[in-house]
Amino acid sequence: MISFLIRRLLASIVLLFVISAIAFFLLSAPHTDVGRTLLGQAAEQSLVDAKNAELGLDQPVLIQYLNWLGNALRGDLGTSWFTSENVLSAIGNRIPVTLSLMVGVTVITAIVSFALGIWAGVRRGAADRFVQVIGVVGYALPGFLVTLIVVLVFAVQLRWFPAIGYVDFFTSPAGWLSTITLPILALSVGSIAGVSQQVRGSVIEVMRKDYVRTLRSRGLSPRRIIFRHVLRNASAPALTVLGMQFVGMLGGAVIVEQIFGLPGIGSMTVSYTTRGDIPIIMGLVMFTVIGVVVINLLVDIVVSWLNPKARLA
Amino acid sequence: MSDPIPDSTAAIALAPKTRQVTAFRRFLSKPLAVGAAVILAIVVLVAVFAPIIAPFDPGASSLKDAFGPASAANPLGFDSAGRDVLSRLIWGAQNTMTGAGIALIVALVLGIPTGLIAGYYGRWFDSISSWIVNLVMSLPAMVVLLASRAILGPTIWVLMIVMGVLVAPSFFRLVRGIVGNVRNELYVDAARVSGLRDWRIIGRHVFIVVRAPIIIQVALVAGVAIGLQAGLEFLGITSGDTPTWGAMLNEAFQNIQRAPMLLLWPGLALGLTSASLVLLASGLSDVLGERGAPAARRRTRRNAAPAIVVPSTSVPAPAERGALLSIRDLAVSYELADGGVREVVHGINLDIAPGEILGLVGESGSGKSQTAFSILGILPEGGSVSRGSVTIQGTEVIGLAEKKHRELRGTVVAYVPQEPMSNLDPSFTIGDQLAEPLRVRLGLSKQAAKARVLELLQMVEIADPARTCAAYPHEISGGMAQRVLIAGAMSCDPDLLVADEPTTALDVTVQAEVLSLLRRLRSDRGIGVLIVTHNLGVVADLCDRVAVMQQGRIVEQGSTEQILVAPEHPYTRQLLGAALDGVDARPEWQPRTTEVSA
Numbered sequence: 001m002i003s004f005l006i007r008r009l010l011a012s013i014v015l016l017f018v019i020s021a022i023a024f025f026l027l028s029a030p031h032t033d034v035g036r037t038l039l040g041q042a043a044e045q046s047l048v049d050a051k052n053a054e055l056g057l058d059q060p061v062l063i064q065y066l067n068w069l070g071n072a073l074r075g076d077l078g079t080s081w082f083t084s085e086n087v088l089s090a091i092g093n094r095i096p097v098t099l100s101l102m103v104g105v106t107v108i109t110a111i112v113s114f115a116l117g118i119w120a121g122v123r124r125g126a127a128d129r130f131v132q133v134i135g136v137v138g139y140a141l142p143g144f145l146v147t148l149i150v151v152l153v154f155a156v157q158l159r160w161f162p163a164i165g166y167v168d169f170f171t172s173p174a175g176w177l178s179t180i181t182l183p184i185l186a187l188s189v190g191s192i193a194g195v196s197q198q199v200r201g202s203v204i205e206v207m208r209k210d211y212v213r214t215l216r217s218r219g220l221s222p223r224r225i226i227f228r229h230v231l232r233n234a235s236a237p238a239l240t241v242l243g244m245q246f247v248g249m250l251g252g253a254v255i256v257e258q259i260f261g262l263p264g265i266g267s268m269t270v271s272y273t274t275r276g277d278i279p280i281i282m283g284l285v286m287f288t289v290i291g292v293v294v295i296n297l298l299v300d301i302v303v304s305w306l307n308p309k310a311r312l313a
Numbered sequence: 314m315s316d317p318i319p320d321s322t323a324a325i326a327l328a329p330k331t332r333q334v335t336a337f338r339r340f341l342s343k344p345l346a347v348g349a350a351v352i353l354a355i356v357v358l359v360a361v362f363a364p365i366i367a368p369f370d371p372g373a374s375s376l377k378d379a380f381g382p383a384s385a386a387n388p389l390g391f392d393s394a395g396r397d398v399l400s401r402l403i404w405g406a407q408n409t410m411t412g413a414g415i416a417l418i419v420a421l422v423l424g425i426p427t428g429l430i431a432g433y434y435g436r437w438f439d440s441i442s443s444w445i446v447n448l449v450m451s452l453p454a455m456v457v458l459l460a461s462r463a464i465l466g467p468t469i470w471v472l473m474i475v476m477g478v479l480v481a482p483s484f485f486r487l488v489r490g491i492v493g494n495v496r497n498e499l500y501v502d503a504a505r506v507s508g509l510r511d512w513r514i515i516g517r518h519v520f521i522v523v524r525a526p527i528i529i530q531v532a533l534v535a536g537v538a539i540g541l542q543a544g545l546e547f548l549g550i551t552s553g554d555t556p557t558w559g560a561m562l563n564e565a566f567q568n569i570q571r572a573p574m575l576l577l578w579p580g581l582a583l584g585l586t587s588a589s590l591v592l593l594a595s596g597l598s599d600v601l602g603e604r605g606a607p608a609a610r611r612r613t614r615r616n617a618a619p620a621i622v623v624p625s626t627s628v629p630a631p632a633e634r635g636a637l638l639s640i641r642d643l644a645v646s647y648e649l650a651d652g653g654v655r656e657v658v659h660g661i662n663l664d665i666a667p668g669e670i671l672g673l674v675g676e677s678g679s680g681k682s683q684t685a686f687s688i689l690g691i692l693p694e695g696g697s698v699s700r701g702s703v704t705i706q707g708t709e710v711i712g713l714a715e716k717k718h719r720e721l722r723g724t725v726v727a728y729v730p731q732e733p734m735s736n737l738d739p740s741f742t743i744g745d746q747l748a749e750p751l752r753v754r755l756g757l758s759k760q761a762a763k764a765r766v767l768e769l770l771q772m773v774e775i776a777d778p779a780r781t782c783a784a785y786p787h788e789i790s791g792g793m794a795q796r797v798l799i800a801g802a803m804s805c806d807p808d809l810l811v812a813d814e815p816t817t818a819l820d821v822t823v824q825a826e827v828l829s830l831l832r833r834l835r836s837d838r839g840i841g842v843l844i845v846t847h848n849l850g851v852v853a854d855l856c857d858r859v860a861v862m863q864q865g866r867i868v869e870q871g872s873t874e875q876i877l878v879a880p881e882h883p884y885t886r887q888l889l890g891a892a893l894d895g896v897d898a899r900p901e902w903q904p905r906t907t908e909v910s911a
Contacts (some may be wrong), residue, residue, distance in 0.1 A: 141537070145580055210735040214728065214798070219754055221718050221719065224753065233739065248454075309785070
């Protein structure tokens with residue numbers, strides 16, 4: 001188990017290196033004159049050259065990358081070219097917003113998907129068809145269209161929640177709740193559709209297993225068999241899918257944050273990528289990938305806890 | 314993707330032509346999928362003929378018409394810049410289809426050949442490509458697309474190529490998985506042995522298998538691509554004034570308070586197209602995918618087709634019923650996918666006295682296990698007892714409330730399954746699984762249950778009970794697992810043991826040990842046993858009496874000696890002949906060594 005985790009951790013670190021290198025070289029490929037862009041057309045060439053030298057852009061790309069890497073390993077992701085903000089603190093300020101969105105969506109998705117999936121898988125019949133329709137509808141509608149519908153219904157028509165804005169949790173928990181509810185709702189629809197189908201499928205599969213029949217032959221109650229044995233065995237594949245959904249959720253967060261005007265790293269990605277601010281983009285890419293890596297590790301740990309066979313792997 | 318229906322039916326080209334027609338018919342019988350196909354066909358036609366159909370130039374704006382209402386000339390009204398909504402919608406279809414097409418072509422070109430090679434040849438190519446695929450799949454598409462925007466500029470077509478790269482892994486994994494399975498099929502081996510070249514094998518045998526799943530995946534990926542493309546355009550990071558559904562939604566969203574209806578048309582177009590693709594994919598996978606899957610859903614039609622009534626067993630029922638177990642005229646039926654009913658056990662009679670061991674023999678599919686499950690009330694989904702009577706210690710269990718029947722299970726009648734490894738829950742330790750019925754059914758405390766578990770494991774002759782207790786099922790051998798299952802069956806001290814082929818999955822020495830264990834349990838505890846088997850060696854070794862079952866009927870019943878030495882029914886003689894292989898029957902039989910499936 002421990003050695004398995006260590007191996008996964010090492011593989012993740014390699015992944016981070018590879019992605020940072022690919023991203024850096026690709027981002028450096030278009031040779032735009034950053035100094036010129038920053039200082040404007042009227043600036044003297046000598047000033048532009050000095051600016052480029054200050055940013056390290058006069059050096060070969062490989063040296064630029066190694067410099068970036070060396071600083072990054074010391075925890076310094078540099079400063080934005082355009083706003084001179086410290087990259088780490090700029091992202092750090094926005095992380096809590098995205099994190100509360102992600103955690104909310106994950107919790108809601110897990111609860112609702114397991115409830116729906118177990119209901120459909122055990123009851124079958126009409127309940128099953130209902131959950132399958134939810135799955136198709138949730139999967140068929142593009143996430144941002146769902147978000148627009150949510151805004152239109154709950155913010156514009158019903159006016160239950162604000163359509164835009166964000167209140168920090170520590171400033172006002174009630175305000176936080178009212179501003180984060182709709183984004184969480186909008187983002188949960190798609191992942192619930194995906195995860196509930198997986199829960200349903202695994203529940204049905206496990207219910208057909210020989211050991212479930214044997215457990216029945218021991219005179220255990222259906223409820224006990226479902227909640228103790230079926231649920232535990234069906235959870236591992238469902239959690240794996242939930243982990244995969246997380247990658248999609250990060251993409252969804254970009255649009256949801258943009259629509260609801262949440263100051264998270266999703267909306268930050270939109271505004272900085274259009275300007276080609278490499279230090280910031282690199283920081284965002286690294287944070288995103290770290291997020292994915294951490295989630296995958298967490299899923300692995302939980303799955304191996306649930307499934308003793310995986311502990312050996 | 315514009316015309317998937319004829320293609321997909323052709324995907325089962327290996328099947329006879331009638332099969333193709335059936336698949337097409339089955340597709341037509343799915344109204345949702347047909348509707349989806351029609352909508353997609355309309356969207357494609359609109360996209361192709363956009364320059365002809367669109368009534369106005371999609372970019373032509375007149376500010377005096379901004380937010381103008383619908384009229385005969387402009388049936389959907391005007392947007393915030395006074396442009397005709399209908400014309401923009403029509404041109405948006407073209408934009409959407411082209412974008413999805415670019416992404417799909419890139420994804421197919423990248424994903425399918427690499428998937429074929431990785432799945433067929435494996436080795437280093439497989440390792441490297443799988444690693445890259447895992448890397449790509451761990452990247453959030455939207456973030457990568459935004460980063461690409463910084464590198465490659467705001468042209469949507471270029472971004473759609475990037476998107477094609479990002480979704481290619483889904484084709485790679487699909488093809489690689491299927492090809493990897495097919496590669497090991499016997500007919501592919503045969504083709505290889507007979508000297509067919511690899512590319513011909515791939516073309517003839519492998520590609521045909523992956524075609525249908527690819528078509529389904531194309532529809533799903535197209536839906537994803539359209540959603541992502543519209544998302545990018547909605548964010549307003551793409552260039553140009555080309556009318557797109559995403560851009561229309563963005564523009565409508567800016568004016569959501571003033572004219573929320575502007576969201577409707579592009580939203581509807583996008584939602585319908587995307588939903589149609591998913592519905593089409595799910596319809597296609599129903600038609601092309603899992604054929605012959607058991608559909609036990611339509612419970613209302615249970616009695617739609619009358620069961621074929623078969624005359625009862627050829628062995629007359631004894632008047633006196635067995636004190637421990639008595640079965641009279643038991644019939645078991647299964648619902649079929651088409652709503653009909655098939656009877657698999659046609660009215661059988663069996664009796665077991667306390668302390669008696671009855672062998673139920675017959676070849677696989679003769680209904681032995683179905684009989685065993687009926688006694689316990691654990692028939693699989695779709696199966697039910699259609700008539701007859703089963704009494705356990707005088708209690709009628711057919712028609713008994715499930716809760717009452719449950720109370721008999723474990724404490725009065727217990728079950729030893731056939732396949733030891735698949736009958737233990739892989740997620741719990743042996744100790745946990747054995748203790749659970751003790752705690753739930755007998756209400757023992759944690760300590761008492763633990764002590765009893767150790768006792769039970771000792772009783773089934775497990776050498777190190779404490780260690781086995783702490784082990785997970787995958788950590789013990791098949792023979793041990795079968796002993797654990799017998800211990801589990803014995804845990805609540807039942808009077809009747811129903812053992813379904815308890816030795817089939819074990820190797821010979823272990824078989825003999827398990828049989829002697831059952832014999833000892835009978836002599837120590839006086840339990841009655843119904844042992845289901847196809848192994849006459851087991852019968853000779855263990856049983857007092859034997860019932861021979863063939864095609865859902867009991868054809869002969871009698872004492873073991875009588876059946877083995879002087880069989881009357883031709884089927885019994887045939888069974889014995891097959892087993893003895895020309896050797897004379899001996900009164901004292903050793904377990905056969907010829908039929909070991911360890």
